[in-house]
Amino acid sequence: MIDREDIEQAPDQIIDIADWPVYENYDVFPEGARDKTLRVCPESPPFKFCLPGHRYLFKEAIKSAKNPGQPRHPDQYWAEVIAFRIGRLMGLTLPPVFVAIDSSMDEPGTVNEWFMGYPDSEDxxxxxxxxxxxxxxxxxxxxxxxxxxxxxxxxxxxxxxxxxxxxxxxxxxxxxxxxxxxxxxxxxxxxxxxxxxxxxxxxxxxxxxxxxxxxxxxxxxxxxxxxxxxxxxxxxxxxxxxxxxxxxxxxxxxxxxxxxxxxxxxxxxxxxxxxxxxxxxxxxxxxxxxxxxxxxxxxxxxxxxxxxxxxxxxxxxxxxxxxxxxxxxx
CATH class of the missing domain: 1.10.1070.20 (Phosphatidylinositol 3-kinase Catalytic Subunit; Chain A, Domain 5)
Structure with missing residues (x-):
């Protein structure tokens, strides 16, 4: 499933995760400097490239240590999207990454598809x-x-x-x-x-x-x-x-x-x-x-x-x- 072909996101297909439920009982997922929450795509996904019931990491921009709550590099989230697409140009296997926003806080970021737990996959x-x-x-x-x-x-x-x-x-x-x-x-x-x-x-x-x-x-x-x-x-x-x-x-x-x-x-x-x-x-x-x-x-x-x-x-x-x-x- 991770290498499926229908994962092109158009500019008018920005994902709003404001109503996506948080996955509370998560397994260990990658740590890092950017704030993140593990979300679950609704059973009626907003776009066909989103997998219903699948887990996604919503990752925000890196926050500033000097100004808490403010992003240090507010547009850094684009690097995650671009890296995914360059990786695909190289024919690599990378978890899909999509442009997203939490409209409840006007917080931009990415949703990164969790690379396990696909439908019909083994434990x-x-x-x-x-x-x-x-x-x-x-x-x-x-x-x-x-x-x-x-x-x-x-x-x-x-x-x-x-x-x-x-x-x-x-x-x-x-x-x-x-x-x-x-x-x-x-x-x-x-x-x-x-x-x-x-x-x-x-x-x-x-x-x-x-x-x-x-x-x-x-x-x-x-x-x-x-x-x-x-x-x-x-x-x-x-x-x-x-x-x-x-x-x-x-x-x-x-x-x-x-x-x-x-x-x-x-x-x-x-x-x-x-x-x-x-x-x-x-x-x-x-x-x-x-x-x-x-x-x-x-x-x-x-x-x-x-x-x-x-x-x-x-x-x-x-x-x-x-x-x-x-x-x-x-």
């Missing part, structure tokens, strides 16, 4: 990555996550594959994850933003779809900064060099893994993944990206997605893709 159990980091790394500080490392994830993945527990190829999964995060500039793939979904009998598992992708796409940049970066290569290069994955290669490394360098380094260890990443980065044309972004400009929302931000996101994403391809092909 499954979700365990976040932090559970495994704590088991594998003595004294792991789950709040800070400073010891979150790709090498530990590899140890876990190899063990599961060796025991015949994984239902898919972990090398491709993590290669695509690193590549996707580098493409959108996602710096927030911490231990709560990935996990394992186990069958009810506990015999087989699969890694979660790539979720919670909103800390990306230059969402934190103000308009003047965006315009300077589009004009000044030095400012752009400095910004791109600062981008890092939310994990180190090995526990104890002095810095986190740089976004593009991390992808290249991973492919040096698993060269069979390299052509897959190149193909996924090359399979879509920039016109498709630009058309998707311009369509989002047409949504009439508080803190709208502007024409200037659409142009910047297209520029930033195309630049990152070109540099990823150059690094992978050389």
């Amino acid at each position: 499954e159990r979700y365990f976040p990555g932090g559970d495994y980091m704590q088991r594998l790394i003595p004294g792991y500080d789950r709040n800070k996550g400073r010891d979150h490392s790709l090498s530990t994830i590899v140890i876990l993945s190899r063990a599961l594959a060796r025991e015949g527990r994984l239902s898919h190829d972990w090398k491709t999964y993590w290669g695509l994850c690193l590549c996707f995060d580098a493409l959108i500039g996602n710096t927030d793939r911490h231990q709560e933003n990935w996990g394992l979904i186990w069958s009810d009998d506990g015999l087989t598992a699969r890694f979660t779809p790539y979720y919670d992708n909103g800390t990306s796409l230059g969402h934190e940049l103000q308009p003047r900064k965006m315009q300077r970066m589009m004009r000044d290569p030095n400012e752009l290069n400095a910004y791109l060099r600062r981008g890092e994955h939310q994990m180190r290669w090995i526990k104890g490394d002095p810095r986190r893994l740089p976004l593009i360098e991390g992808v290249v380094r991973y492919c040096e260890h698993y060269p069979e993944v390299r052509p897959i990443l190149i193909e996924r980065l090359s399979q879509w044309h920039e016109d498709a990206l630009e058309a998707m972004l311009l369509n989002l400009v047409r949504f009439d929302m508080p803190a709208p997605f502007t024409q200037s931000r659409a142009e910047f996101v297209a520029f930033l994403t195309q630049t990152r893709r070109a540099r990823l391809l150059q690094a992978l092909e050389n």
Whole structure:
């Protein structure tokens, strides 16, 4: 169900979740900086791309620490929507994300489809990555996550594959994850933003779809900064060099893994993944990206997605893709 085709949201199909009931008895769902509530889509859904009776996370913009209740980046919710759509251009499995509003508070945000509990699906159990980091790394500080490392994830993945527990190829999964995060500039793939979904009998598992992708796409940049970066290569290069994955290669490394360098380094260890990443980065044309972004400009929302931000996101994403391809092909 997660990869269904009829999930296109038009500008006149903004979801109002004001009357959607809150799902009180929820299982663990991803944590993060943005306020969120788990909602249930009514049995008579507002649009055909909403699944009746299914759970959705309503996520608001990140609130300001200095001005409680006020968003720090009021239009940040657009990054979650765009990341989902870019992921689909790459042929990735991501939970659908839709533009939404809580009209009772005039609060804009997104509804992110919960990636479990689909109709006719088997009972499954979700365990976040932090559970495994704590088991594998003595004294792991789950709040800070400073010891979150790709090498530990590899140890876990190899063990599961060796025991015949994984239902898919972990090398491709993590290669695509690193590549996707580098493409959108996602710096927030911490231990709560990935996990394992186990069958009810506990015999087989699969890694979660790539979720919670909103800390990306230059969402934190103000308009003047965006315009300077589009004009000044030095400012752009400095910004791109600062981008890092939310994990180190090995526990104890002095810095986190740089976004593009991390992808290249991973492919040096698993060269069979390299052509897959190149193909996924090359399979879509920039016109498709630009058309998707311009369509989002047409949504009439508080803190709208502007024409200037659409142009910047297209520029930033195309630049990152070109540099990823150059690094992978050389």
